Amino acid sequence: QQPVQSPQAVILREGEDAVINCSSSKALYSVHWYRQKHGEAPVFLMILLKGGEQKGHEKISASFNEKKQQSSLYLTASQLSYSGTYFCGTEDGTDSWGKLQFGAGTQVVVTP
Amino acid sequence: DAGVTQSPTHLIKTRGQHVTLRCSPISGHKSVSWYQQVLGQGPQFIFQYYEKEERGRGNFPDRFSARQFPNYSSELNVNALLLGDSALYLCASSFGTGYYEQYFGPGTRLTVT
Numbered sequence: 001q002q003p004v005q006s007p008q009a010v011i012l013r014e015g016e017d018a019v020i021n022c023s024s025s026k027a028l029y030s031v032h033w034y035r036q037k038h039g040e041a042p043v044f045l046m047i048l049l050k051g052g053e054q055k056g057h058e059k060i061s062a063s064f065n066e067k068k069q070q071s072s073l074y075l076t077a078s079q080l081s082y083s084g085t086y087f088c089g090t091e092d093g094t095d096s097w098g099k100l101q102f103g104a105g106t107q108v109v110v111t112p
Numbered sequence: 113d114a115g116v117t118q119s120p121t122h123l124i125k126t127r128g129q130h131v132t133l134r135c136s137p138i139s140g141h142k143s144v145s146w147y148q149q150v151l152g153q154g155p156q157f158i159f160q161y162y163e164k165e166e167r168g169r170g171n172f173p174d175r176f177s178a179r180q181f182p183n184y185s186s187e188l189n190v191n192a193l194l195l196g197d198s199a200l201y202l203c204a205s206s207f208g209t210g211y212y213e214q215y216f217g218p219g220t221r222l223t224v225t
Contacts, residue, residue, distance in 0.1 A: 002154075040218070041217060041218050041219050047211075049211055087154045091210065096168070098160045098214070101157065104154055
């Protein structure tokens with residue numbers, strides 16, 4: 001089942017903060033976050049696993065509330081390079097391992 | 113290290129034709145997944161292969177098929193192309209199946225006319 005992302009879009013000035021949410025109606029085993037710039041492939045940002053383990057490659061933080069079946073991505077002190085569309089992908093059970101269900105995306109625009 | 117590679121980059125086909133898309137995963141990765149991304153939407157899961165076996169299939173018609181080779185590269189085949197098959201086809205590479213990061217290739221932009 002496709003997760004729901006909010007907001008659909010956000011406009012920030014450089015240095016401002018934003019939060020992107022990803023919610024599911026199913027119990028989640030993992031949440032994967034990606035950023036995609038126009039005309040490019042999604043770039044892996046972070047994976048959050050049931051039980052609290054996190055693995056990421058950039059200075060962007062996220063949280064995973066297993067009870068609420070929700071994850072949030074925190075863009076802190078945003079930079080121009082943060083602009084793009086952010087997607088969350090979820091795995092909701094052992095029979096869905098590796099089969100990411102993606103949300104519709106959150107478009108982020110960071111202005112000077 | 114080289115990332116995920118896909119070929120071709122762009123492709124234009126006519127309705128009813130067949131297409132083959134190719135993907136080479138990151139060295140050491142044994143799993144390849146295929147996704148379709150229509151403009152303005154998130155990627156949709158098509159197939160996952162791990163150690164040359166199909167481990168998952170999304171909600172796509174039988175016109176879509178795939179396979180993984182002994183070197184872990186993969187092919188996605190689409191028969192009897194429809195206009196609605198026009199999309200960006202993404203290949204994602206991961207070390208294993210489940211709980212592993214997936215790294216996407218640059219994609220193949222397929223246009224069906």
